Amino acid sequence: MTQKNVTVTGCEDVVQVNLMPDAGQALALERTLHAVNKAANWVSAVAFDRGVPHLYELRKYTYGELKSRGLGGTSCPACDQEGP
Numbered sequence: 001m002t003q004k005n006v007t008v009t010g011c012e013d014v015v016q017v018n019l020m021p022d023a024g025q026a027l028a029l030e031r032t033l034h035a036v037n038k039a040a041n042w043v044s045a046v047a048f049d050r051g052v053p054h055l056y057e058l059r060k061y062t063y064g065e066l067k068s069r070g071l072g073g074t075s076c077p078a079c080d081q082e083g084p
Contacts, residue, residue: 039071 021029043062052058 035069036071039066039069 019029042065043058046052046061047058050061052061
């Protein structure tokens, strides 16, 4: 079994967990992380291209697309933080 260290950040808490997925779970986790990372990059580009610095307004432009990709509107890390 492969051991992976992952740090999960929340509003105020940071929790470190050890993931020990089997082969199937590892593949699913890898695919999910790639999909979320790709979505985060897209959301970031939308925010930059449209000059949208705040979460609420950014969601107006991105929520539907994220949902169609099978991701919830707040699954994407770029959607979890407001800009400057």
